[in-house]
Amino acid sequence: MTAATTGVVTAELVREAAALPAATLHEAAGKIGALPAAIGPVRPGMRVAGPALPVLSPPGDNLWLHRAIYAAEPGDVLVVAFGDGADPLEYGHWGEVMAVAALHRGIAGLVTSGGVRDGDQMAERGFPVFAPSLCIRGTGKDPDGRGSVGAPVRIGGVTVRRGDLVVADGDGVVVLPVADAAGAVRAAARREAAEQEIFDRLAAGETSLDIYRLPAEGES
Template sequence: MTDAARGHGTATLYEASAEAARACDPALRAAWPGARVAGPAFTVQGVGGDNLALHRAVAEAPPGSVLVADLQGARHGHWGEILAVAAQQRGIRGLVVEGGVRDTAEQAELDFPVFARHITVVGTGKDHPGRFDVPVRVGDVVVRPGDLVVGDADGVVVVPAEAVPGTLDRADARVLAEQRALEAIRTGTTTLEYYGLPTGPGA
């Protein structure tokens, strides 16, 4: 995980966000095991079945950003090995796409993180230039330019830009609290005892 999220995963950020973070549809998932990404969103509004917008986005997105693309959930392989290599050369951290991708084994070898709704070999056209830096809908969540996007094995979470500093501070505190809990549990304290939970019916 990059330091854009201070190393925190999606579950921690979601719980620490004071309800600011939005969890994307669980069907939007890592295209290969172990994929992890965190960074500010560079948003892309394209047309399903066409990937010209993604080619243009790779050329225009600033280094350190995560491409977040709405391709209307289309079952097409909008992104593959060539675009992943091009994105890495530009310093782009990863891709979250409402649509499909391909070449997942190759992208795993490249260690380029991709989160998508579909994996498919169906090809695309290159006719629609798309729009950038506009609000897009990905995994049932509206993502705005600059929002923090974090993806890992548990899913994809979006933290609004204005809520990022407070969310990260609370996530730091949450991790410390969890570490104390784990230390107690490893010495024999039950979770019921540690959290003061009811111990039986009617308790």
């Protein structure tokens, strides 16, 4: 199962990661891989986990995103970054038509640092999208636009490589390198079990100050 030995994020590992909060995975991995806080689900309840397919696109253009749909493997999560130019938040780079095409390809979801549109429709169709903005402004499709599919991209200080583990939920998005993914999932599962014990102790009357050995007001 381990990504470190297989060099890939396996379907079993994705299933295990999908059951864990993105925040717990981030913490368990050593507080790495958190994408900018502005990138969140376009509608409540969306969640996605899977191996990353990085995409680089010119802002205000979505031809490379169309290309990525047909370069992706089933279960992939498209992770889209943008090059220099116009503000990518001010364009709807992805919408319902592309979501339907992606669903037919078996793509698990989309994470992007640019704007999208058709949030309600994508939610109704069950296609999870994580983006920093919704924008109705249309995009171009420049055949000479500079971009890539599969090459590493960088979003908010996090480098995303093909096959990295992506987990996103209502709290945010975490991207974990292949070599760290299996260990982080195991550590996250342990953290969740330990947290349940804390809930039990709180229910029994202990305080969070006692459990975490924190000083009360006036103590040092």
